[in-house]
Amino acid sequence: MIIDSHVHINDDAFIGNPDKYIKDAEASNVCVFLCIGSNLKTSQQAVEIADKYPNVWAAVGVHPSDVKSMGPNDFALIDEMFKNPKVIAVGEVGLDYFWDKDKKAQEEQVEWFHKFIDLANKHNVPIIIHSRDAINATYEILRDHPVKKAGIIHCYSAGKDYVKRYVELGYYFGIGGTVTFKNALSVKEAVEAIPIDRLLLETDAPYLAPTPHRGEQNHSKYIPLIINEIARLKGIDNKVIEDKTTENFEKLFSVKHS
Numbered sequence: 597m598i599i600d601s602h603v604h605i606n607d608d609a610f611i612g613n614p615d616k617y618i619k620d621a622e623a624s625n626v627c628v629f630l631c632i633g634s635n636l637k638t639s640q641q642a643v644e645i646a647d648k649y650p651n652v653w654a655a656v657g658v659h660p661s662d663v664k665s666m667g668p669n670d671f672a673l674i675d676e677m678f679k680n681p682k683v684i685a686v687g688e689v690g691l692d693y694f695w696d697k698d699k700k701a702q703e704e705q706v707e708w709f710h711k712f713i714d715l716a717n718k719h720n721v722p723i724i725i726h727s728r729d730a731i732n733a734t735y736e737i738l739r740d741h742p743v744k745k746a747g748i749i750h751c752y753s754a755g756k757d758y759v760k761r762y763v764e765l766g767y768y769f770g771i772g773g774t775v776t777f778k779n780a781l782s783v784k785e786a787v788e789a790i791p792i793d794r795l796l797l798e799t800d801a802p803y804l805a806p807t808p809h810r811g812e813q814n815h816s817k818y819i820p821l822i823i824n825e826i827a828r829l830k831g832i833d834n835k836v837i838e839d840k841t842t843e844n845f846e847k848l849f850s851v852k853h854s
Contacts, residue, residue: 597853598823598838599628599845600816602688602724602750602770602798605652606631606641609802609813614645618652621816625838627651628845628853629816632688632724634659636670639677646682653851655685655724660692663708664701671711678719684849686716687724688750691737694729706737713741722747722848725767731758738765748848751800755782756789763794768848770798773806773814776825787829796848797822797841 600621604610610617618629629652633639639656646654656677658666677683689712691705716723722745727734731754739761746766753774762769769790775783787795797819799805805814806821820834827834846852 597628597842598624598626598797598819599630599842599853600626600799600801600819601630601748601796601841601845602632602772603629603801603816604632604634604638604803605629605645605801606633606638607802611641614649617815618649624817624820626816626819628842629653630655630685630724630845630849633657633674634688635662635665636667636673639674643677643680643683647680651853652682653685653849654680654683655687656683657687657689657712657724658708659688660690660705660709660726661695663705666708671715675715675718678721683721684851685722685724685747686712686719687747688726689723690726690750691730691734692726692728693733706733709737710741713737713743716743716745716747721745724770725749726751727754735761735765738762738767746848748796750798751804752786752790753780753783754786756785759786759789763791768794768796768844770796771822771826772798772800773804773810773818773822775829776806776821777810778807784825784829787826792830792832792836792840793844795826795837795841796844797837
């Protein structure tokens with residue numbers, strides 16, 4: 597059994613027919629999904645999908661590039677979602693200095709990042725971290741403002757230098773389609789350095805489809821392609837990757853799947 601630890605089944609590309617999405621993924625042995633929110637609407641949709649399907653969980657939060665558009669009640673409404681037992685994480689939240697170059701916008705991202713860390717600690721759940729062009733700032737915040745249950749550095753691409761630092765903080769690393777890109781050398785080096793007990797599989801579908809589907813709409817059914825490359829880089833059998841990443845997910849989120 598394979599788990600997709602970061603997927604947007606709530607995206608407009610899939611929201612009209614989640615049944616088909618899940619069935620197509622299950623045909624590739626991808627049988628469990630963590631559906632990720634990126635604003636109030638998609639967080640609500642993630643919870644609705646998780647409620648409908650026993651093999652879907654939900655994470656709720658606001659993408660760092662979207663915090664400037666939050667309404668006055670959005671944070672409180674996201675907080676309320678944790679009354680639902682299918683909501684098992686805060687995310688995706690964090691820092692994105694690639695899209696937001698303005699200093700004031702970056703400071704606002706930091707303020708909200710702290711609030712979402714407090715939310716994760718309030719509900720004793722892990723956090724799903726988006727970090728783009730901000731890996732050191734992200735690390736320093738997580739070091740100085742710890743998340744009790746740690747979480748996942750989503751779409752990790754910072755190379756091997758920060759692997760040990762994040763491992764020491766208790767974090768896991770979400771590895772997706774970028775690891776299959778020919779020139780993604782920093783991701784490949786990171787995968788070689790990441791301990792297998794800190795690896796998680798993800799797609800970020802509909803984004804970042806792996807080779808040979810790069811540039812197309814991504815899908816959880818493509819995770820075996822990601823596993824192939826991780827197994828090659830680490831010199832480990834594919835089945836070991838499947839089993840260990842499933843075990844890692846279940847340990848991090850305190851869930852169990854048969």
